[in-house]
Amino acid sequence: MLIHPWDAPRDDTEWQTWLAAHDFGQLAVNGLPGEPPTVQPLHFAYDAERAEVVTHFARPNPLWAALEADPQVLLSVVDDYVYVPGPWQAAPGSAAEHGVPTSFYAAVQLRCTAHVVDDPAENAGLLNRQLAHFQPAGGSARATPDGPPYGRMLPGIRGLRLEITGVRAKFKYAGQKPEEVRERIASGLAQRRGPRDEAAREHLMRRRNG
Secondary structure: OOOOHHHOOOOHHHHHHHHHOOOEEEEEEOOOOOOOOEEEEEEOEEEOOOOEEEEEEEOOOOHHHHHHHOOEEEEEEEEEEEEEOHHHHOOOOOOHHHOOOEEEEEEEEEEEEEEEEOOHHHHHHHHHHHHHHHOOOOOOOOOOOOOOOOHHHHHHEEEEEEEEEEEEEEEEOOOOOOHHHHHHHHHHHHHHOOOOHHHHHHHHHHHHHO
16 A cells, blocks of 8 residues: 555554544455465454454354465555545646546555464453444343353354554545645535545545644
């Protein structure tokens, strides 16, 4: 992922705050010899204090063999993406039709070392951490290695801890554009009111003012 200086996060807090509100992405695992990479969509729970991500998959999932062959993986999370029409991007004093269309988006890529978890008690603990993230109000029984309702289901899954070893983050929101252009883009997003337009506009305004 190319990251220009104007698209880089201001500090670690910026990408950590954004990631804390995003818990669905794609896990890229290096393929076995002669095979392409495996890409698995997933919900996950990010733990900033432990610098890790936790999740789980069904035991028959084909990614396990690739994970065991090479535990170095990449978790990619992308959101707040919008299409920006060319006229919005036109340089001051130039013809609107000469503006270059582009995409805005926020992205965080976590390089991780994967640790497969098969111990029933540890798996139950990972599930409870995920439940606490996705259902903070409760409503589901706690997982235990041998009790109902989840104990009998644990053999059907394998847990996964992703130890974060590197981070690349990008917030592509016209950071290099003149103020006049950024104002025009912000106005266009506010008027269009399409999916994710408001989130993109907030990023643009926040980073302009930051």
